[in-house]
Amino acid sequence: MPTSDSRAAGGTRRRRRGPRTWLAALPLLVFTGLCFGIPLGAMAFGAVTRTDPAGGATRLTGEHLARSLQGPYLGSLIGSVQLSALTALVGGVLGVVIAQAVVTSRSKGLRSAALTASGVLANFGGVPLAFAFIATVGISGVVTQLADLADLGWNLYSFTGLTVVYLYFLIPLMVLVIAPALDGLRPQWREAAQSSGATGWQFWRHVGLPVLAPSLLGGFVLLFGTAFAAHATAAALVGGSVPLVTLKIADALSGNVLTGQENVALALGLDMILIAGLVMAVYLPLQRRSARWLR
C-alpha cells in the first residue's frame, strides 16, 4: 500500500500512466462499488430514513443517528473505542518487541517458527478462541482450578479478561505486519550511527523510530480496526456485560426482544465507519510523509 503512491510520486511509474490505464483497475473498481458501495449506500439510507410500518411511506429523519449517540448506544461506542485503543496499544508494543527479538536473532529456525505461528494465531479468533479461554481460565477452567486464580481476583468475563483474549490474536498480527519493516531497517544505518558515536537509545530516537513510525502506526491502525470490528469472541465471552458496539448492533438487528431497532443498528454501523475514517485520516498523511525510507 505505501509503495504505489510514493513510487508514482517518485516518477518511476509516471511514464506508463496513459489515458487508458484506469481500464485495468476497472474490475477492482466494480468489485469495490458492488461489495462496499451498495451496502454502504443502503446503510446510510436506512440510518437517515424511517418507514411508516402501516403506510409504507419513507421520510428523512435524524432520529436514528441521534439515538445512536445517546445513552447505552453511546456507551457501547465509547467502550469499543477504549477496548480497541488499549488492546491495539499493548498489542502493538509487545508485538514490536517480540518481532525485533525474532528479526535480530541469528536463528533461522526461530524466525520461521515464530512467523508461522504468528500467521496461525493471528487468524485464531471467534467462538473457538473464546471457548479455548473459557476451558483454560474460565470459572471452571483447568488453570483457574489448579492455580486458584479466582481467589486472586481473576475474572475472564470482564473488560480485563476481554483485553487478554484480544491480545492473544492481536500480538501475532502485529508481529506479522511489523517484521518486514524491521527487516527494512538496514544494518548499515546502525553501523553508521555507532561509528559516529551514537548510543543505542540515540539510534532508535533519531533514526529507528522515525523510519518505523508509519509502519508502527499502520500496525496500530490495523490492530485497532481488528479489535473494533471483532464480534464473535466478545459475544461468546462477555455477552452484554461489557458494552461493545458490535454486540449492540447484533442485539438491535437480530434479537428476540427489541423490535423496530434496525435503523438504529444501521446508524451505529455508520458511526463505526466514521470512527474508522477518523483513525485513517490521522494515519494516511503521516504514513505518506515517511514511507519513502522503507523502499
Place this chain on the structure above:
Amino acid sequence: MLRSSARRGAAVLLSAAVLTTLSACGAAPDQKSGGADGAKNGVQPGAATSVADFGSMEALAAAAQKEGELNVIALPPDWANYGEIIKAFEAKYKIKVNSENPDASSADEIAAVKSRQGQKRAPDVLDLGIAFARSGAAENLFAPYKVTAWDKIPVTQKDADARWYNDYGGYVSIGCDAARIPTCPKTFADLLKPEYKGKVALNGNPTKSGSAFGGVYAAALANKGSFADIQPGIDFFGQLKKNGNFIPVESTPATVEKGETPISIDWDYLNAGYAQQFKGKGVDWKVTVPADGVFAQYYSQAINKDAPHPAAARLWMEFLYSGEGQNLWLKGYARPVLLPAMTEDGTADKDAVAKLPQVQGTPAFPVSAELDRAKATLAEKWDKALS
C-alpha cells in the same frame, strides 16, 4: 420526501449484489400459485381464513399436497421437540418441509418475510416472540387464519383478528447442577447467597435473548416489581453482579454439560430438556420454577401473508393445533397453549405432563404497552447495571 419505491430499489440492488457475489442461485420472483385448485366456495388458499373455506380437512390436505412443500424458518430441532414435529408432519401429509436457518432469531424471521416478498423461498409460517408477532401484525405481514381449535385458545393469548396466536411456552426456571452445587437455589432470593459466587448465568443477553429477558422480568416480579415496572429485576441482576454471583456466560447445552454454568436461569422446557439430555453424564440437573418470581411467556405462530405455499401453511397450523401437534410440543417439555383444555378433556399426554416442573396457579401476561415499556427500560438501564 422519499418514497418507498426508492427504498425497495435500494434493497433490490443490494440483494442483487449479494446474490451475484455470494451465490449463483438467485431465485426469481415467483408467480403466486394461482388457479382455483383446492379452494371451494371460490376462495383462494391464500385468502382462506379457516378450514371451512376449503370445505374440509381432506380438501385442505389435498390442496397442500398439491403444493408439495412448506418453508419453515428458525425451528431448531432440539427446541421444544421441533425435530420430531417436522418429521411427523412430513410423514403424515407427504409434504416436504424446507427448514431454513434453525438458529435464526425472530428479527431474522421478519427480515426474511420482508426481503423475500413474492419469492418462492419466502418462509410460509413463523414462530415468533410475542413482540415480533405484534409488530409484524401491525406492519400487515400476516394472513389471518382461525385454526379449528381457535375457540379453545384463551382470549389473552391470541390476536382478535387471528393474525397470530400463542403456540407453546413455559416458565422462567432455575436449573441447577446438583452434582456440583450442594444445595440448589429454589427462589430468586436464594440466588444472592454467597455460596453461589460465580455460578449464576442467564441464557444470553436480555436485550437480545427472549429467555434472558423473561429471567429479568421474573426477577422483577420477585422483588416487588410488576409487569409495568421491570426496574427491580435489573437492580437484582446488578446486585448479583456486584456480589460476584452473576457470570455473563450465555448458558448453552455445552456450558451446562461442562459445568461452566452450574446455575442457569432459563425457560423450564429448555432446563427440563437438559436434565433429560445430560442424565448419566455427571450432570444432575434439577429444575425449579421459583415461587417468588413466576413469569410465563409463550411464542406465537403466524402465517406469512405472501406465503408461497398458502395451503401447506394452513395445514401446518392445523397440525400444530391438533391434539397430535400439541402433544408433540408437550413431549419437548414445552407447555402447549391448549394444555388447559386438553387436560380437561383428557387428550393431553399424561406422562409428558407429569415430567413438567411443578407450577402453582395460571400464568398472567403483560399487555403490549407494559411489554414495550419494560423493553425500553431494559435497553436503557441494563448496561449500566451490569458494568
